Amino acid sequence: MLDPRTVPFTAEVHPDARPARRLTWDSREAGADTAFVALPGERMHGNAFVQRALDAGAPFIVTDLDVPRAVRVRDAREALFAWARSERRRSPLVVGITGSAGKTTAKAYVTAALDAVSMPVYNTMPAIACFLIEHGRTPRPLVVEMGIDRVGEMAELVDLVRPDVGVVTTVAPAHLEQLGSVEVIAREKGVILQGRRALVGSQAAAFYPGVDSYGFGEGVTFPGEALEITPQTASFSFQGVPVRLPLASRVQAEAAVLGLRLAQEHGVDLDAAAARLASVQVPGGRYRVSPGRYTVIDDAYNASPVAVSAALEALAGFRGRRISVLGRMLELGDTERELHAQVGRDARAHADVTYGVGAFAAELGERAYATVPQLLAALLADVRDGDVVLVKASRGISWTPERRAQEGVGLDVIVDALVRQRDGGGPPPAS
Template sequence: MLDPHQLPFSAAVHPQARPAQHLTWDSREAGPDTAFVALPGERMHGNTFIDQAQAAGAPFILTDLDVPGAVRVPDAQAALFAWARAERAHAPLVVGITGSAGKTTAKSYAAAALEALFMPVYNTMPAIACFLIEHGRAGRPLVVEMGIDRPGEMAELMVLVRPDVGVVTTIGPAHLEQLGSVENIAREKGEILAGTRSLVGAQAAASYPGAQSYGFGDVTFRGETLRITPEGARFTFAGVPVFLPHGAPVQAEAAVLALVLAREAGVALPDAAARLRGVHVPGGRYRVHPGRFTVIDDAYNASPVAVQAALDALQTLPGRRISVLGRMLELGPTERELHAEVGQAARQKADVTYGVGAFAAELGERAFATVPELLAALLADLRDGDTVLVKASRGISWTPERRAQEGVGLDVVVQALLQARGDA
């Protein structure tokens, strides 16, 4: 329980404040067992939503205001982070994972192997803080996804999370509008390696000479005899056979990381490998939907390195291979060239290439201005036995109309394909 009367900082606790099971900065998630933290936002302060949280029955409100049920402090955000740092100290093992692509996949496999608690998809600093406060004393390992999109953010995260193991999955052009260059990305993300233990994926190894690496090929910790089939990925690690249903090379590399972490934590490798079979990554992250034509839902987000990895996986699969690619966001002044490079790779690795949105012609031989136009052509073209990869950035803050126009948010394409197949 999160007891407002036993906090690692000074606060004026209102008599109506009571213990909670959970903590949130989103007033819509507040409830009888979920307390609310009123934080400053880009547009509005969380104090604006205190009435809403109180009406939902929040056990207490962490705020700088004197209101019923308040845990009153001068700065709610500073108090939240101080509380998180105090609770994190009780965790037996904390693994921090960053990278230009593959973070969520790596997190999911590492957590399964370690039987750890892990961060949900939404991984802002307040979300990470709430996670550490809720689970720091659970007595289980914690796996935290540490994504960044601006200079200095990893340094802030390191103060908060203090991972025992720092992992970089990949390095490539992503969030270039804020970070400026791949070299800056490598430097900023590389701050996670200042932890007690550091590991980098095979693709990222060139950016961190001397760091211990994992994956396949010329790495420190190596999976062996990797085979990719329509059924999934098979390989061995330290003599232990591993099978990942519908897995691709990215999942296999994440599984190697997971097994390295498990072995170092004293977990029996056969048990860890068995748990990896049941990993289900969140929707939109290379989720394979087999059927009369196969749909690969990789539409959650996109960067050049992530699209290249998805295309590599597509190339290993049978049947007519179709890539459906949309715009990648936050790539800065070189975005046209980066889209052209991805499109060239698609033409080499797929049999049919579709592009949509602002850089449609760069991304595919069959180029369409909007998502509805793309869908009409794609659905008319599909055949039994095809394999269709769908990938683009999300443009999550955009209106549906703008997303359709710009060629982002292609989860709607995935849903249309599944509906056309009759199983959605």
């Protein structure tokens, strides 16, 4: 329980404040067992939602306002981070994972291998702080995804999380509008490697000479062996332990190697770890294979050039007519047209039919459409039994639905329509 009377910072605690099980910075999640911390935001301050949290029954509110059940502080943000640092010090092992692609997948497999606790997908600093506060006292390891999109952000995250193990999965063009170049990306992400233990994926190894690596291929410090990928499974062995991952690609297999190496280093039985890896379910939108009359590969959560190329390589291993449906990749700066064209060449090399949508539709596919509804109508009429359809693009999560459809981002609507039609619901109504 999170007791407001034992917080590690100076506060004036209202007599009606009571312990909570969870803490959130999102007032919509506040409730009878979830307290609320009112943080400053880009457009609004969390204080504007304090009454909503109180009405929802929040056990206490971290705020500078004089309200019922308040834990009054001068600066709620600094109080939150101080609390998080205090609780993090109680954890026996914290693994921090970053990379231009594959972070969430690596987190899922490391969590399974170590039988750890991992934070949800949403990985802002306040979300990470709430996670550390809630779980810092558990005896199980913690796994934290640490994404960045600006210079200096990783240093801030490392100061908060203090990972015992730092991992970089990949280094490639992503968030170039803020980070500028791949070299800057490597430098900034590399800050995570300054803890007690550092590991990098095989793709990232060239950027960090002398740092231990994991994955497959020559020169890898901790390799998986005898990798074999089919549409049904990815199988390999690690230190003599056989591993079989259903509906997985090379990206998942490399994440599994990472998990097994960390399990080995921390005294976890490898056979038990491998058994847990076989049942990992990655979140929707991260290379989730949905078999049926035709197969849909939902990789629509987000996209960067290296992630799209990896997904296309996996698509090439399937039997049947292979269809790529690609949309815009965001935050690529001045090189965005060139990078979209490069991905389009990969698509044409690995897929039998290529669709593109949005601003760079013609670069991404032979069948180019200006908007998502236009592409969707053509695709639903074209797809047939035995096909394999890969769907991937950036999200544009803060954009309006109309702009998402126009720019060709957030292609989860295409995944939903394909599955609905395949499974008997028919195509969605025209929009």
